[in-house]
Amino acid sequence: MGRTLYEKIWAAHEVASGPGGRSLLYVDRHLIHDGSFHAFEALKAGGRQVRRPDACFATPDHYVPTRGRKRVADIADPMVRGKMEMLAANTAASGIVHYGMDDPRQGIVHVIGPEQGITQPGITLVCGDSHTSTHGAFGAMAFGIGASEVAHVLATQTLWARRAKTLRITVNGALRPGVHSKDIILAVIAKIGADGGAGHALEYAGAAIRALSMEARLTICNMSIEAGARCGMVAPDDTTFQYLEGRPQAPKGADWDRALARWRALPSDADARFDREVELDATALVPMLTWGTSPEDALPVTAVVPEGKPDALRYMGLQPGQALEGLAMDRVFIGSCTNSRIEDLRIAAAVVKGRKAMIPAMVVPGSGLVKQAAEAEGLDRIFRDAGLEWLAPGCSMCVGMNGDLVEAEQRCASTSNRNFEGRQGKGARTHLMSPAMAAAAAVTGRITDVRKLLAH
Amino acid sequence: MEPFTTLEAVAAPLDTANVDTDRIIPARFLRQPRSAGYHNWLFHDLREGGGFVLDDPAFKDAKILVAAENFGCGSSREGAVWALSGAGFRAWIAPSFGDIFFENSFKNGVLPVVLPAARVAAIRAMLAAKPGSRIAIDLAAQTVTLPDGSAERFDIDPFRRECLLNGWDEIDLTLQHEAAIAAHEARQRVETPWLATP
Numbered sequence A: 001m002g003r004t005l006y007e008k009i010w011a012a013h014e015v016a017s018g019p020g021g022r023s024l025l026y027v028d029r030h031l032i033h034d035g036s037f038h039a040f041e042a043l044k045a046g047g048r049q050v051r052r053p054d055a056c057f058a059t060p061d062h063y064v065p066t067r068g069r070k071r072v073a074d075i076a077d078p079m080v081r082g083k084m085e086m087l088a089a090n091t092a093a094s095g096i097v098h099y100g101m102d103d104p105r106q107g108i109v110h111v112i113g114p115e116q117g118i119t120q121p122g123i124t125l126v127c128g129d130s131h132t133s134t135h136g137a138f139g140a141m142a143f144g145i146g147a148s149e150v151a152h153v154l155a156t157q158t159l160w161a162r163r164a165k166t167l168r169i170t171v172n173g174a175l176r177p178g179v180h181s182k183d184i185i186l187a188v189i190a191k192i193g194a195d196g197g198a199g200h201a202l203e204y205a206g207a208a209i210r211a212l213s214m215e216a217r218l219t220i221c222n223m224s225i226e227a228g229a230r231c232g233m234v235a236p237d238d239t240t241f242q243y244l245e246g247r248p249q250a251p252k253g254a255d256w257d258r259a260l261a262r263w264r265a266l267p268s269d270a271d272a273r274f275d276r277e278v279e280l281d282a283t284a285l286v287p288m289l290t291w292g293t294s295p296e297d298a299l300p301v302t303a304v305v306p307e308g309k310p311d312a313l314r315y316m317g318l319q320p321g322q323a324l325e326g327l328a329m330d331r332v333f334i335g336s337c338t339n340s341r342i343e344d345l346r347i348a349a350a351v352v353k354g355r356k357a358m359i360p361a362m363v364v365p366g367s368g369l370v371k372q373a374a375e376a377e378g379l380d381r382i383f384r385d386a387g388l389e390w391l392a393p394g395c396s397m398c399v400g401m402n403g404d405l406v407e408a409e410q411r412c413a414s415t416s417n418r419n420f421e422g423r424q425g426k427g428a429r430t431h432l433m434s435p436a437m438a439a440a441a442a443v444t445g446r447i448t449d450v451r452k453l454l455a456h
Numbered sequence B: 001m002e003p004f005t006t007l008e009a010v011a012a013p014l015d016t017a018n019v020d021t022d023r024i025i026p027a028r029f030l031r032q033p034r035s036a037g038y039h040n041w042l043f044h045d046l047r048e049g050g051g052f053v054l055d056d057p058a059f060k061d062a063k064i065l066v067a068a069e070n071f072g073c074g075s076s077r078e079g080a081v082w083a084l085s086g087a088g089f090r091a092w093i094a095p096s097f098g099d100i101f102f103e104n105s106f107k108n109g110v111l112p113v114v115l116p117a118a119r120v121a122a123i124r125a126m127l128a129a130k131p132g133s134r135i136a137i138d139l140a141a142q143t144v145t146l147p148d149g150s151a152e153r154f155d156i157d158p159f160r161r162e163c164l165l166n167g168w169d170e171i172d173l174t175l176q177h178e179a180a181i182a183a184h185e186a187r188q189r190v191e192t193p194w195l196a197t198p
């Protein structure tokens, strides 16, 4: 019988097998961010060294300021400055590449991995962050780990893992105008539930996935963890290879040809069997958004607030039966590892162009290189002319660790991935949606079906 | 790591499903080093309104938390485990857990126990009816003994069980496989040199 993509990568990285069906997996690439200080502390406490500094890449993202950014030494908040200095010191001490705060390559780990060509098909990639599932878009086995596991990988370049079950999500048909990959993944999570993928490795397949760009696939894999799955992947194809070719960390010359031959053998075999299958029709999708406090609380923009989750309704200040469209927003956040890449910014800019923001709105590019590219295309001017804030790259309001917070009871139209209680600030009310829908909210001040703005 | 063998302690019920790591400890407190005492912010925002179950004096000495579906979903932050273990919890029982939270528990000498949803709901009802009731867990025997005297068997990965029972450090265990790791690295240099140490 044939093997799935996941099974092929697993087999190629098994170093040893332990009791209870556990395997020791070799880790090819390890991404590190400014929240990784706990792991370095643990490593030091155990008197251990980093085994493969050349396989690690670091950048600050969670704590990095997005406003008034100068040199690290000039950061006023000593806590934030300390985080930047700690990452610089920890990486320098072990010889790890570090795209520091003033390097144009700095950005959200999950944006810079693909951008630098660190993320490649067939590899195992880990990071102390649950959205590491993002990198599966390249046909990599990528998953988030906790601080103890980060220390374990730093010391041994391996990780104990138990093989997950496989779940294939086939998305048929084609997206209609105004509907994007964010809508696909919100619909998937609504369908299978926030724990629907628990214990499974997801593989996204089907015509609608094949038609997506690399960046749109990254958005989908990013939110696999919101369906409870530690990893989600897309089989690599020409779209993947074209994206990667020529990137700084991608193989070059003869290595490129050898890599390509290996990568072409990765997709799941035609007779491979998945433990579960789910299907979805992209053609039937309309723009989606969340109304509650779990990513599974996603509905089409045309729907009304449902009954049945009283705590979520109370927190969100909503009544059952209330229409989602027209709901007044207080602010907008366009950014995060889900939707802060150049294509996301182009989509948002196309909606705001020639219009004016009715509410405060922030646009936070995912990396310094995304920022540069956007500025070269004049997207920053479109945002600024429309009254949106154009900021420096980082996680920002996705989690608010750097101080970019939503106030209590304020509603935020956000392109991020988590609408948990308190995620964007204490009492903050998050509505997750695509960059197109967030841009529509910015220029109308309320939830607006973006397709209506596109029609004009 | 402190070994985990048996535990007999007060158990507290938490009825909400999908309790995520942001609720266990809001992200804004994670800037602190662990030595600051993460238990100080355990369920911080939920507790502020008052009436939170763990603030009931009957659960003051609780060491076992009995939760609902998908407990600990969300981020990979180990701070969620530290906040709970810092507050004295050594075991949690739920129908299902967030995958990363589940792994993080073992790394900190905490035992996560999975039992069928209906059974866990019944245990929570039992604990709510008689606050301060105790539960006994025997890891070697893989049993949970409930306040009414009935016992429940649970499954656990034998490797995880051994690590907990002995308080083993996983990095030391892994380094016993040094020869296999080095052999894999040698193969990597031949098969995918672009991923190997230059």
Ligand code: SF4
Residues within 6 Å of the ligand: A061, A062, A108, A109, A110, A129, A131, A336, A337, A338, A394, A395, A396, A398, A399, A416, A417
């Ligand atoms: S952007 Fe948000 S979800 Fe992504 S890594 Fe940063 S904090 Fe986590």
